[in-house]
Each structure stands twice: as C-alpha cells, then as structure tokens.
Amino acid sequence: MDLDLRLVRYFVAVADELHFGRAAASLYISQPALSKQIRKLEEQLGAPLLVRDSRHVTLTARGQRFLDEARTLLSIAERMQQENQPGVLRVAHVFELATSRIVVDAYTSARKDIQLIESALDSVGQLHALLDGLLDVAIMRVTPQMLADRPSGWRHRLLRLEPMRLVGRPGDVPRESVSLHERPIEVFADARGSGLYNAHGDYLSAFERHTGLRMRWLGTPGAFSHCLAALMRAEGSAFLFESDSYADKYAAAGLPVHQPTELHPHYPWSLAWRDEPPARPVADYLDIALETADRLDWQRFSARTSAPAWLPADDPAAPELTRR
Template identity: 75%
Template sequence: MDLDLRLVRYFVTVADELHFGRAAARLYISQPALSKQIRKLEQQLGVSLLVRDSRHVTLTPRGKRFLDEARALLAIAERMQREHQPDVLRIAHIFELDTSRVVADAYTAARGDIRLVERALDSVGQFHALLDGLLDVAIMRVTPRLVAEHPTGWRHRLLRLEPMRLVARPGDPPRETVSLHERPIEVFGDAPGSGLYNAHGEYLTAFEGETGVALRWLGTPGAFSHCLAALNRAQGQAFLFEFGSYADKYALAGVPVHRPAELQPHYPWSLAWRDEHLPTAVSDFLDIAVDTAHRRGWRQFDPDAAPGWLPADDPVTAEITRSDVPPPARHEPRLDSSP
C-alpha cells in the first residue's frame, strides 16, 4: 500500500482541531472535500480513525495510535526533504500584515544565498505547520492555549507589539484620538462558535472581557482590498478595530485613522521555532528578526499613545516584565462605559 502523505497531514490537522470546519479552514480546502479525503485514508488503512456525529469529532483507539505514527512519519519525511535543501527557508505570512514581510526583506538582503519559500497561514496554522516540519520559523501570536497544550518541542520570543487603531468611516473628520465608547466597535474577526475562531479571535475575546467594550464581529474578508470594500459598503457610524499595519493602508486610501483615547491595545507577534539543533539559515533568520525588532522599536509600547494593553494571561507578558519594556497597563475596574 502506498500511503499518501497529503492524506496523513489532513488527518493530523483534523486530530489537532477535532473539528472538520476549523481543520478545513487551516488547510484551505472545503469541509466536504476534507471529509472525503479522511474517508479515503480510512479505506486505505482498513480502519476507522475518527468517530463523527453532528456535534463532536473524537479519535478511535486506533486513531490515537495512528496519530503518533503519523506525526513521526511526517517528521521523518520532512527531515529527508530538508537534508537535500540546505539553501531553503520556509516561512508564512498572515494576510497583508507587514511584520513577516519586513523581516523577510531584511533576511533576503543579508542572506541572498538562501531561497525563501513563503506561504499564507494564520497563527494556529503556522504553529501546527511548524511542529509538523512544514515551516522552519513561524511569526505568529502565541496564545495561552498553545502553550498549555504544547509545553515542549518548541520555543518562542516576542518580536513585535503592534498597536491597534480605530478606523473611521470614509468622509469622517480627522482626529488624533477618539473614545472607545463614542461609537460601536467593529472587528474583522471570526467569533467564538463560528467554526473559524482563531488566535486573533482569542485576543479580541480577551479585549472584550477585560475592557467591557462589546465588539461587532464581521467575519474575516481576507486581503486588504476586500476589507476596504467592506468598509466602503458599511452602514451607520462605527469604528473598525484594526491592526496598525492595516490602518496605514486605510490612511493611504483617505480613511481617517485614530488612536484609542483610554488605552492602547497592542497585538503581540512572536518568533517560534522547533526546539532542536537549528540549521545556520534558521538561526540567522532569528538573529536578523531580533535585530530588526530592536532597530524599529517593535518591542516597545507606542510612546505617543495611551497606556499599553495586552491580555492579562498573554504568554509574552512575562517577557515584557523581564525586559526593559514597560509592563502593560492593567485597568481595574473595567473601562467606564460612558462616552
């Protein structure tokens, strides 16, 4: 029997998520197509790997054993490929956010002999691709859940604290700051229970819970052009809670962008890598990324804004406390809901 490694990777993703919708989103295929591929793998093996019902996905006893075997198989296959590609480094980007692109540009300028292979993956997708040996370095948000569920086998380091901004409606007057309570706050994010809830969504949920600011979840349009089109179609007055690197694009398109008046949320991006002996290409990438962060002041809270905010349980908080970066602001009680 010739075992298709692609089907094995599909199974590992479903086993990680225990949810076909989330797994399909990570793999960028449809849910019916993923279900079909998993059935094909089970037919090849002659065993049932998963138990499915309308609400839950669980591993069978054979599925649990096969998961360990599948991870080992994928790791071996990846090591075999890497040994023949010492001049290749694999990274990923999250939509059109600029952190990974800036680092990739700096790396290519310094190591023109290394060929970058680039993909598009969200934070959780990057993390699992990293552990499966499909990426060499991840630039992602490290979440409390990832740290709790995967305490060993990888390492991470804070790379950037990206300020979040409030994007107004086209035609609104320019202002330096606005209150978080002046208008409803909208987000391009997938809400809990959507089946596509991710590391970005967990950050937004923490923001709601700690500040008392309710968010309108609009889903994830993807590329900036789709986000701008959605903003231009929007009805009613609201602010869009957006990454700073996207906010710069809105400003170039003539849309007003403001700093929050009460506090300044920052989105933490981290480098992540496997806890193993690192090839020179990988260690150089990490060194160049850290140097880029220091030169650009990425590990600092925005000095021109209100006190910085991060989720209270964010794993990078410990790094900030240990460094020369001022600790994030904690607000007790929750923000006053009055304008």
C-alpha cells in the same frame, strides 16, 4: 482552536469516498478510529460536517464549505512539505500584515544565497505547520491555549508589540484620538463558535472582557482589498478596531485613523521555532528578525499616546516584558 492537519486529511478522505469503510482503508486505519477522529474534528469546528446513516454518507452545507477550505489548507501544506535542504527556508505570513514581510525583506537582503518559500497561514496554522516540519520558522501570536496544548517541542520569543488603532468611516473628521465608547466597535474576525475562531479572535475576546465592550464581529474578508471594500460600503457609524499594519493602509486610502483615548492596545507577535539546534538559515533568520525588531524599536509599547498600554493579562508575552 487548534486545527490538526491529520484530522483535515481524514475528513477529505471521507468526503472523497462518501464511505467510511473505503476511506478508512485508504488511510490504513480502522473504521471506528476514523469515525472517532471525524467526530473530534466536528467538535472542534462546532458544527456537523457529515450526515451518516447505515447506508449513506453525505456532506452538510457546513461540510461542503469546509471541504473547499480543507483542500486549500492541504494544498498549502503539500507545497511546503519538502526535505529540509540547507539552502531553503520556509516561512509564512498572516494575510498582508507587515511584520513578517519586513523581516523577510531584511533577511533576503542579507542572505541572497537562500531560497525562500513563502505561504499564508494564520497563527494556529503556522504552529501546526512548524511542528509538522512544514515550516522552518514562524511569526505568529502565541496564546496560552497553544502552550497548554503543545507544552514542548517548540520555543518562542517576543518580536513585536504592534499598536492597535481605530479606523473611521469615509467623510469622518480627522481626529488624533477618539473614545472606545463613542461609537460601536467593529472587527474583521471570526467570533467564538463560528468554527473559524483563532488566535486573533482570542486576543479580541480578551479585549472585550477587559473593556466591557461588545464588538461587532464581521468575519474575515481576507486580503486588504476585500477589507477596504467592505468598509467603504458599510452603513452606519462605527469604528473599525485594526492593527497598525492595516491602519496605515486605510489612511493611505483616505480614511481617518485614530488612537483610542482610554487605553492603547498592542498585538504581540512572536518568533517561533522547533526546539532543536537550528540550521544556519533558521539561526540567521532569528538573528536578523531580532536585529530588525531592535532597529525599529518593536519590543516597546508605542509612545504615540499617553494612554496606558494594554495586553491580555494572561498573554505569554507579559512575563517577558516584566523581565525586561
């Protein structure tokens, strides 16, 4: 799902006014145009946000929850919005995943003269922020839908193939590898139709189709501490399907971490930047990111297991790997 910040702003204006006419006037657009854009947002989210009649506008329960999320998103966007100064670089992280943090650490060590402004956004949010001029460079998962919806204006290049692993329950016997079919598989992600489905969910859906699994989708708790707490209080036997970045954190917390026996999934992370001559801070960031990837051998499938490596068949990273 591609969430347009413009539509989010329109919704917040209507929610503030609870009146389409006043909201349209504040946005300098017509009332019919505003109504059309709000319907488009509701279609994207898969749920009504507003209840309308001839005299009143009220928020649905989903609309009230989304309003809080929308204000947070717009606050982040406003914080990132500033003139493109030569001594400033704006980047974002996907939760506490390690890839972008490792690159940022390498960049700040090499370019101490650059002020770094960091925010947290998922892959879709990063792409929108990048194209809206709110980010200078992104580290994200590129999906086929992104390329279909935004075929121009940006470029991307594979940065890392991050292995995926299976996390057991407290007290499980440590094992090097386990079968994907031994226990139910759980994921911290939002399912299709939830209104919060994103690039991560798209990857997991492709994994389900390939393996024939029907995983348990548990939502997105957010920070690792919330994920760990949810896993510690979980009941029943299952494996959590998780990225290497988080799997290492679970292992440090004492939970067993295993390799899947049947195949070895990898999550592709890409650099993305606007299709224009990059300013020096951006060019240096791209160079340092790729140097880091080469030093850490990120652009090869992991050799931890003899199981065949896997990516979604239509993943934009696949042609780049084939060329290599």
